[in-house]
Amino acid sequence: MQTLNRRQFLKLAGVASALAALPRAVGAATTPARVVVVGGGFGGATAAKYIRMWGDNVQVTLVDTNATHISCILSNLVMTGALSMSRITLGYSALKTNHGVNVLQGRAVAIDGAGNTVTVSTASGNRVLPYDHLVLSPGIDFIAPPAGAWDANLTPHAWQAGAQTTLLKNQLAAMRNGDLFVMTVPKSPYRCPPGPYERACVAADYLKRKGRVGAKVIVLDANASIQAEPVAFGEAFNVTHAGMIEYVPNATVQSVVSSTRSIVTSARTVNNAKVLNFIPNQKAGAIAAGLPLNAQGFVPVNPLTYGVAGYPNIHVIGDACAVPASDNKAVPKSGHMANSEAKVCADAIVRALAGEAPDDNVTTNSACYSPITARTASWLSANYNYGDIYDAAGNVKGKGMHRVDLGEADIIGGDNYEDMFTWADSLFADSFM
Amino acid sequence: MQHKLFLPIALALGLAVAGSAIAAPPAGRLLASQCAQCHGTNGNGPGFDELAGKSARELRDELLEMKYRGRVEGIMDRQAHGYNDAQIQLIADYLSAQPGGGGGD
Structure with missing residues (x-):
């Protein structure tokens, strides 16, 4: 170790160390930490906001192909004409003004995991963004029939x-x-x-x-x-x-x-x-394709950091990731869950930048309302807690997010239909405002 | 020269491995953030019942009642089952310390 100079050490730490990152004060006392978030859906927007809220002046850049995000949540009611497209169109301006997130419109096209940069194709050419941590929230891609x-x-x-x-x-x-x-x-x-x-x-x-x-x-x-x-x-x-x-x-x-x-x-x-x-059928969004994938085409992650095996400072959240869970109790891919995972990831990144281990007292949840008719809706609720996870026979198979509760509405009614909008607007605001 | 550069790194690393308390996030912050999807960031709305600034005892007692009353009246009764009692206490303590209108309820 003593033969390493600082530059060599940092390079090694970035590539191979189990430590996600060195404390920022060591390497760059005057340079703020940089986090790049790719994908401005519920996962990416929430990650960008919460890293700004919780971090110590972390520079956060949110990259998305589109100028706004159009929510899948409530979109079936746009299909029926009950809602307008503008009702589910979520902009990024509040993330800029309320939280100081930099927003870059463009498509992330390449990741240099060893060099800690991501290349973004924009209307004015390619831009190479250096990062201390990279969060990928690219959503899904489709598998052709x-x-x-x-x-x-x-x-x-x-x-x-x-x-x-x-x-x-x-x-x-x-x-x-x-x-x-x-x-x-x-x-x-x-x-x-x-x-x-x-x-x-x-x-x-x-x-x-x-x-x-x-x-x-x-x-x-x-x-x-x-x-x-x-x-x-x-x-x-x-x-x-x-x-x-x-x-x-x-x-x-x-x-x-x-x-x-x-x-x-x-x-x-x-x-x-x-x-x-x-x-x-679906798989992780294209930018994740160079990372290790499971048999279904999603990226297995550490449930305490959403870090990717072999890439200590790359994180994948939301629909693109595969969270270790008990058999037949999978963590659902949903906007609400992506928001939930983004907070766990944000907390772990903020801790890593301060030289701390991730918290292991971690929960995630999903809750949603589904319209059944033009006036009625049902709901679904699921909670996950970090700890032992189990195979189908009930034997412990490792650590992950164990589903501790699951339930659905026993009455499909009008109150749920009203609550659906309260839920959606709260989730929209917590993620994008 | 290299030794001089290395020393502070070693010190900082030692701290990191030992789990230093540099800028430790407030207890319960991450757990309570999982309420925000439906109750607003820091429990401050928009959403269902505003939680920020409510008394910790009230928040804890309501959550424990929803968790243990044995019948499910709504989605929040289910969500309360998602936390152990210690987590509920941490969430209640954190949300009670947030500025907001919940205390006026």
Whole structure:
């Protein structure tokens, strides 16, 4: 060790040490620490805000391709026309003015993990941003179907909100008597476990309210059963929307031809649907592709830091990460959970910059409301605590985020519908303002 | 020259490994931040019931009642099950010390 000069030591620490970072006072007493956050959805926005709030004058740069973030949360109500797109469009100006976050519009295209820089392609050329910690919150990318000719502009997934939502909204509005709205539920894990079932409900409700006689929603689920709120959505499918929704489990997608809105699955083939809302299987956003990935294409992380194995100062949060959890009790990919994970990551980064170990008294949670009709909604609640995690047989398999509670609404009612907006607006504000 | 440079690093490292108390975050801050998705940053709204500035005892007792009363009346009864009693105390203490309108309720 004594033969190392300072520069060599820092380089080693950055690449190979178990310590996430040296105390800033050692290497650069006068230079503030720099954190770059890639992806300005719920995870990235929250991370940028909380690192500014909690850190000691940390320079934070938030990078996103778009000038605003359009929330997937509530976007099914934009599809039905109940809400406007502006209602779910979240800007970054409050992060700048309230919290001093630097916002850079551009696409992160390359990470130099050894050199601690990230390259961002912007309208005025490439910019190379140095960082002490890099937080990636890139969301999801899609996996193409095994065969056919898939074109998301013809058969919108609307699983990233914005132009895709408008496409699907217009297609739903064009449906007439006897038309079929065919949608898929991706193989788990995917973004927002209740989301596809919620969409089926509000699409069916829309068609009913418009008096589209004989129109139906067919749900082709790649999974064996409903993946979230099985009681609420079971009731919604079998009672509330009886005759309007046909649920088909174990429907593995084999081929999609977008031009004819045709889909072949292991359980059902539909040709020439009026609307084909093919929501593909998912993996981590593209910028994470160079990092270690699990079999599903997501980045395994340390649940106390969201750090990535082999990259001590790179963190992945939100839908793109895979959190170690007990078998059959996975941590859901949701905007609410991304916000939750961002705070754990922010706290760990602030501690690392001060030379401290991460806190291990860590919890995360997800809570959400799902509209079932134009006036009613259900809710879902899930809590995770850091500690032992278990395999399916109940044996301890390691440490991670163990699900300590899970519940859903026992009454699908109007109060929940009102509460849905209180929840969403609170989450929007905690993340973006 | 190299020895001079190395010394302060070694000292700082020693502190870091020993878990120094440099700028230690307030106890309960991270736990309580997990309430903010529905109650606003630092429990200060917008959202459901404003929590900032409420008495720690009231916050703790309400959370414990929701956790242990044995029936679930709403989403917050479920969320209260997500924390052990020590965590609930830390959350209550932290939120009670935040400036806000919760104390006026």
